[in-house]
Amino acid sequence: MPVDNGSVLIHCRSKYCDFPGKLFQYPQDFTAAQLYQVRAMILQTTESIEDLRQTHEKRRVIICTGTHLVMGVTAYIRDILEADSHKKSVEKGYDAAYSGTDIYADCGGRPVYGFFGFVWKGPEGEKGRYPLQIAEGFPSLESIGLLIRNHVLPKWEARYWEEDQGADYGEQVEFDLFPTFLAELRQDEPDCKRELAGLGSGMSESRNKIPLVSLLANQERALLKVYPGSLNEVMLCKTLEAAVYDGVPVSCCTGFPNLNSAGRSAFMNVSCAGRDEGRILVKRRKRKKW
Numbered sequence: 001m002p003v004d005n006g007s008v009l010i011h012c013r014s015k016y017c018d019f020p021g022k023l024f025q026y027p028q029d030f031t032a033a034q035l036y037q038v039r040a041m042i043l044q045t046t047e048s049i050e051d052l053r054q055t056h057e058k059r060r061v062i063i064c065t066g067t068h069l070v071m072g073v074t075a076y077i078r079d080i081l082e083a084d085s086h087k088k089s090v091e092k093g094y095d096a097a098y099s100g101t102d103i104y105a106d107c108g109g110r111p112v113y114g115f116f117g118f119v120w121k122g123p124e125g126e127k128g129r130y131p132l133q134i135a136e137g138f139p140s141l142e143s144i145g146l147l148i149r150n151h152v153l154p155k156w157e158a159r160y161w162e163e164d165q166g167a168d169y170g171e172q173v174e175f176d177l178f179p180t181f182l183a184e185l186r187q188d189e190p191d192c193k194r195e196l197a198g199l200g201s202g203m204s205e206s207r208n209k210i211p212l213v214s215l216l217a218n219q220e221r222a223l224l225k226v227y228p229g230s231l232n233e234v235m236l237c238k239t240l241e242a243a244v245y246d247g248v249p250v251s252c253c254t255g256f257p258n259l260n261s262a263g264r265s266a267f268m269n270v271s272c273a274g275r276d277e278g279r280i281l282v283k284r285r286k287r288k289k290w
Contacts, residue, residue: 012114064243072117
């Protein structure tokens with residue numbers, strides 16, 4: 001399913017240059033405050049990134065500031081480009097630009113990782129009003145692979161960073177739809193202000209018995225909701241519903257390395273590697289407002 005009018009947001013290094021002080025590329029209309037907040041959250045998704053070298057997992061990230069919606073993955077480039085979904089694009093001949101160019105490691109032989117994603121905004125930055133199709137799925141790895149080809153590869157040999165004027169909103173992004181069993185969750189309008197529902201013994205892993213899961217958003221910034229890894233798709237789906245239909249500031253990230261790192265982060269909803277139970281935690285310190 002294609003979704004139009006996206007921009008790009010990338011946190012990555014080149015063959016010779018370390019990570020830039022801002023971001024590799026970001027939307028042209030980002031304010032300094034938005035850039036600072038989003039970059040800080042993206043950096044938090046790279047904590048214990050070396051764990052992903054063993055599991056080859058990709059941390060899926062959603063950040064909604066209220067006026068902009070960021071969606072993407074934190075992962076090693078190799079794991080994105082060698083994923084099965086990207087092989088489909090190779091078969092279509094899109095892989096020619098990689099010929100003779102190794103972007104899996106930098107000049108020192110270090111595996112290259114980063115955040116690779118897309119950004120949407122409402123009309124004139126209006127709160128919410130994102131394309132409704134966004135709530136139906138998540139950007140495909142094929143689209144993210146093509147993003148790397150189109151935006152990272154041309155700058156790969158750069159020996160110094162040039163000031164980037166920012167990306168426009170002309171990207172068409174292919175989405176993978178959420179599993180059909182999540183359609184049941186859309187029967188109720190998301191209500192992020194209601195009293196929080198607990199997770200744990202009442203949470204079934206059966207696809208036919210997954211209850212509606214409340215999110216932490218807006219006013220609950222000093223709290224953190226931890227989801228079982230088996231409910232990653234539910235968390236992503238409900239986060240997008242809150243962002244697209246309600247336009248509230250909300251965020252989530254899958255596969256945080258542990259509860260301590262998740263508690264230090266600015267994310268409101270997370271899942272942690274190796275944890276099958278859900279819980280609500282009080283953060284160590286209250287975050288600033290957007």
